[in-house]
Amino acid sequence: MTPGPEATPQRAAQQMSLAEHVPPGTDAEVLRQAITEVRRVIVGQEHMVERLLVALLARGHCLLEGVPGVAKTLAASTLATVVGGSFARIQFTPDLVPSDIVGTRVYHPSKESFDVELGPVFVNLLLADEINRAPAKVQSALLEVMAERQVTLAGKTHPLPKPFIVLATQNPIESEGVYPLPEVQRDRFLFRVKVGHPTAQEELEIIQRMSTTPPEPKTVLDPQRLIALQDLAEKVSVHQLVADYVVRLVMATRSPAEYGMPDLADVIEVGVSPRATLGLIAAGRALALMRGRDYLLPDDIRDVAVDVMSHRLMLTFDALADGVDSDDVVRRILATVPPPLVVWNNQGPA
Known part of the structure; x- marks a missing residue:
C-alpha cells in the first residue's frame, strides 16, 4: 500500500488565493483577520490554526495530537482571546473525578441547604489538556458535555454556553499513566490534528518573537458574531x-x-x-x-x-x-x- 499524492504547489497556491483575496468587510475577511491575529502569536502551525477556526465554525470539537512544547495550549488560549469567548483549561490527571470538571452539590451550613457549584466546563472554549491521562469515569462525563452540550447535576440539566467547543490535547508518544481514548470518544471529535515540530526557520522566528515580550492577541470576534457565522456556514x-x-x-x-x-x-x-x-x-x-x-x-x-x-x-x-x-x-x-x-x-x- 502506498499513500496518495500530496497537494501540488499549484493547488496550494490556488487555495491560498481563495483564502486571502476576498472582499474587505465580508465574513471571509473577518475570519481571515481572526486567523492573522492568532498567527501573530503562534509561529508556524498554519494547518493547526486553520483547523481550530474551522472546528469553531462547524460546531465541532478538535483533538490536537503532538509532543510537548509545540504550542497546542497556547493556540487554544490565543484563539479564545481572538474570538472573544470565555476560556478554561483543565489539566487531566489520573486522580481526577467527574465532579472536578462538571461540578457538584455543595452543602452550606449557614443556609442549611445544598447549592449546585458548576464546574469549569461552563465556558465557550474548554481546553482538556492531556485528555488521555484521565480515567474512564472522567472521560465519560466529558462525553455528555461534548455530545449533548449540557451537564446533569442533582437531576437538573444545565445547558452550556453558546458557542461551545472542546479542544483536547494528547501526547502520542506517552505510554505511562495514560488511558487511551475509546473509539466512541474519538468519534466525537470532528478533527484530529497532528501537530509536528517547527522548521529551522520557524525556530529562529520563535526565538525572535517569544524570547522577549510575547505579542498579545487582539479580540476580533465576539460570541454573538461567531454564532451568526456558524449559522451562515450551515x-x-x-x-x-x-x-x-x-x-x-x-x-x-x-x-x-x-x-x-x-x-x-x-x-x-x-x-x-x-x-x-x-x-x-x-x-x-x-x-x-x-x-x-x-x-x-x-x-x-x-x-x-x-x-x-x-x-x-x-x-x-x-x-x-x-x-x-x-x-x-x-x-x-x-x-x-x-x-x-x-x-x-x-x-x-x-
Missing part, C-alpha cells in the same frame, strides 16, 4: 454531486474492494461512522465560508478529509503491527476515489 450550498462524493469516500472505508482497493480489506478493520459523513460536510462548509464562497467544492472535502476520517478508522492488528498510518490510508482513498466536476456560476450549479 447555509453553504452543497451540490448533489459533492454529497455523492462524500458518501463514496465514506463507503470506500467500509468496502474498499468495491472501489478498486482490495488490498485495503486486510488493513481496515472497521470503516468510519456516519459522523464522518456529517463531519466532512460541516467542515467543508466552514472551510468554504472562510474562502469566501457560499457553495461547497470537492477540494474543500479533500482538504479536510484526512483530519476528519483518519482517527475514525479502526485498523487491523496486522496493519498496526506493520506500522500502517491511518492518514496514509485516507490519502490512498482520496487518490483512488475520483472527485466530481462541479461547475458553479452566478445562477447556481451547472
Whole structure:
C-alpha cells in the first residue's frame, strides 16, 4: 500500500488565493483577520490554526495530537482571546473525578441547604489538556458535555454556553499513566490534528518573537458574531454531486474492494461512522465560508478529509503491527476515489 499524492504547489497556491483575496468587510475577511491575529502569536502551525477556526465554525470539537512544547495550549488560549469567548483549561490527571470538571452539590451550613457549584466546563472554549491521562469515569462525563452540550447535576440539566467547543490535547508518544481514548470518544471529535515540530526557520522566528515580550492577541470576534457565522456556514450550498462524493469516500472505508482497493480489506478493520459523513460536510462548509464562497467544492472535502476520517478508522492488528498510518490510508482513498466536476456560476450549479 502506498499513500496518495500530496497537494501540488499549484493547488496550494490556488487555495491560498481563495483564502486571502476576498472582499474587505465580508465574513471571509473577518475570519481571515481572526486567523492573522492568532498567527501573530503562534509561529508556524498554519494547518493547526486553520483547523481550530474551522472546528469553531462547524460546531465541532478538535483533538490536537503532538509532543510537548509545540504550542497546542497556547493556540487554544490565543484563539479564545481572538474570538472573544470565555476560556478554561483543565489539566487531566489520573486522580481526577467527574465532579472536578462538571461540578457538584455543595452543602452550606449557614443556609442549611445544598447549592449546585458548576464546574469549569461552563465556558465557550474548554481546553482538556492531556485528555488521555484521565480515567474512564472522567472521560465519560466529558462525553455528555461534548455530545449533548449540557451537564446533569442533582437531576437538573444545565445547558452550556453558546458557542461551545472542546479542544483536547494528547501526547502520542506517552505510554505511562495514560488511558487511551475509546473509539466512541474519538468519534466525537470532528478533527484530529497532528501537530509536528517547527522548521529551522520557524525556530529562529520563535526565538525572535517569544524570547522577549510575547505579542498579545487582539479580540476580533465576539460570541454573538461567531454564532451568526456558524449559522451562515450551515447555509453553504452543497451540490448533489459533492454529497455523492462524500458518501463514496465514506463507503470506500467500509468496502474498499468495491472501489478498486482490495488490498485495503486486510488493513481496515472497521470503516468510519456516519459522523464522518456529517463531519466532512460541516467542515467543508466552514472551510468554504472562510474562502469566501457560499457553495461547497470537492477540494474543500479533500482538504479536510484526512483530519476528519483518519482517527475514525479502526485498523487491523496486522496493519498496526506493520506500522500502517491511518492518514496514509485516507490519502490512498482520496487518490483512488475520483472527485466530481462541479461547475458553479452566478445562477447556481451547472
